[in-house]
Amino acid sequence: MKSAKTLAVAGLLSASFAMPAAHAGATLDAVKKNDAVKCGINTPFPGFANQDEKGNWSGLDIDVCRAVAAAIFGDPNKVKFTSLTAKERFTALQSGEVDMLSRNSTGTLSRDTGLGLTFVAPNYYDGQGFLVKKSLNVKSAKELDGASVCIQSGTTTELNLADYFRANNMKFEPITYEKLDEVTKAFDEGRCDVLTSDQSQLYSNRITLKDPEGAVVLPEVISKEPLGPFVRQGDDEWLKIVRWSYYAMVEAEDLGVTSANAEEMTKSTDPNIKRFLGMEEGGDANLPLDKKWAYNIVKMVGNYGESFERSVGQGSPLKINRGLNALWKNGGLQYSPPFR
């Protein structure tokens, strides 16, 4: 049996055979053995996955990977990043090439139920919009009948676009590319009139255009795009580690704990904060992690607000407002279940 299996592996489809078995705890064991979290991320995408000259990654999606590494190893740099296109991303996760995906992917019913994957939680609430050249004098998406639309293939955007035009009885010519920068280049060169994507992407695409001022984002938002990490189905322990690592960032902002004051906060008298930072019994969950895992995340990566502002918010060239991504108490949707 064993030799037959080896043969089969060598034969074909090695990826689908060589996957680690999906029993609970297997992913964490593998991660510990590799001494790194293998994280699938976007090809460089301003704000969410930036790469500097030295090859270091930063950004909103990157911080989720780093938070998981900080929770497990107490070291946010124990992450091995793999850049994936929209088309490759789910296959890479299914086949075990990466342990988690943090690549602004929309959680949908079909993806959550049909791909053998689980959507973790939305770390960015987005919606699909349209970017057009100012010179076209278009004020609303309803005026786009007959337009050529540039779009990234294999995305929910592709489906929403078709639905929107069908619902409004308009025609369009879809021009699809595999990579985001190809889409942007085609729009820049005039191959299409409109570029459609999640609004966050539109803002980050706009700053890479030759003439950013010459393009505007139309007011219509035509879909709900809850973006967030995915993990493989069947390893609940791993799902919980990733999910709660992200919640820890949100909860930290909620409690007012930042990377700067985390040390100080351990002396806080507030039982919620003490529990959260692992200073008091009852805070540490039944996760196979260090007692101070949440403290490590906040100290080393920062809370959600810090991560947002430096990646896509006012501290970045994108200057995106918190909007839907503000904390629940500030009128947004970011909300963490209680840490108790």
Next chain:
Amino acid sequence: MADPNLSATPPQAISTLPSKPPFWNDPQKRALVFQILLVIGIGLLLWFIFSNTLHNLDKRGIKTGFDFLDRPAGFGITQSLIPYTEASTFGRTFLVGLLNTLLVAGLGIIFATLLGFAVGVARLSKNWLISRVALVFIETIRNIPPLLQILFWYRAILPLLPGPKDSISLAELFYLHKRGFTLPSPLFEPAFIWTFWAVIAALVLAFIMSRWAKARREKTGQQFPVVWTAVGIILVLPLITFFLTGSPLNWDIPALSGFNFRGGLTVIPELTALLLALSIYTAAFIAEIVRSGIESVSKGQSEAAASLGLRPNRTLQLVIIPQAMRVIIPQLTSQYLNLTKNTSLGVAIGYPDLVNVFAGTTLNQTGQAVEIIFMTMLVYLVISLVISLFMNWYNKRMALVER
């Protein structure tokens, strides 16, 4: 020299020979047994791989099966040879992608062959300039990877064209712009079917005529102007039908409205770039094949033909080309196969071929990688086998018949 043993042994030999040796000592039977065992072994291995894949996919909660082919696709495709809307099924996207692949492959093979033969003959020209130009063309094109050439046309050349609003226009009928080449498209009225049948009838007639002319020539030696008669039949018969049925053909003239041209037919720049790059790239190889084919026919052949009194073009037609084809065809086959497989590079510029539409978008929307990649590989395999079979058949026909 009488040996008593000699007379004693024959009866013995006769009695032992008919009793067959055991089958493991019979090389033929032994080989058969081994072959059956091998086939069973391979079958078991394949079954193991198949069931193991299914089992593993199932264990991971990944959907399997081909049900997705009946589900609505929900995304748009730029170019489709058959009616396609966002409400069509994934099975339909497979067909659309397949036809788009075949379109590029078919047109590419035609263009590459024409250009390749022209350049190959030019390479042998006695004119120094022509043969050098052909040489430089071949050596440059052959040595640049096809993907780069596709990107060159798509990213460097085609974007230089003006936008749809300032198109280069010819007689207000043809427009060349960044988003393609727009031209009037034919609108067939129902009565046009008669013209179509007339073309078929004319082709059949021309074929019968050529058979008759050949038979007559072999019998009597008399020549008949086959080519001109055939051209006459094929042109005149449909034309007469066309006018008799009241010219049932209109043209849909493109006009600029809103963002793009409405009406007419637009050849998308992705197709143009892919076709240009692949045709030129493959033509460079075909040119060398043609040259080698022609040079393989020894000089004595053309001298012999000349001494028989054949004119140079008849020599080329009757003596050189039939012999050169024997060398050319097998190599041509592999170039056609290369071109067909290279069409999948169109994914780099967003040409909606099988790899892009089916193994790309459809795979991503359904997540059923194993089925989709399997179907895609199977399609390329079948296309390649069909081309090979056709070329082998053609090669047999063209091969030197030794009498």
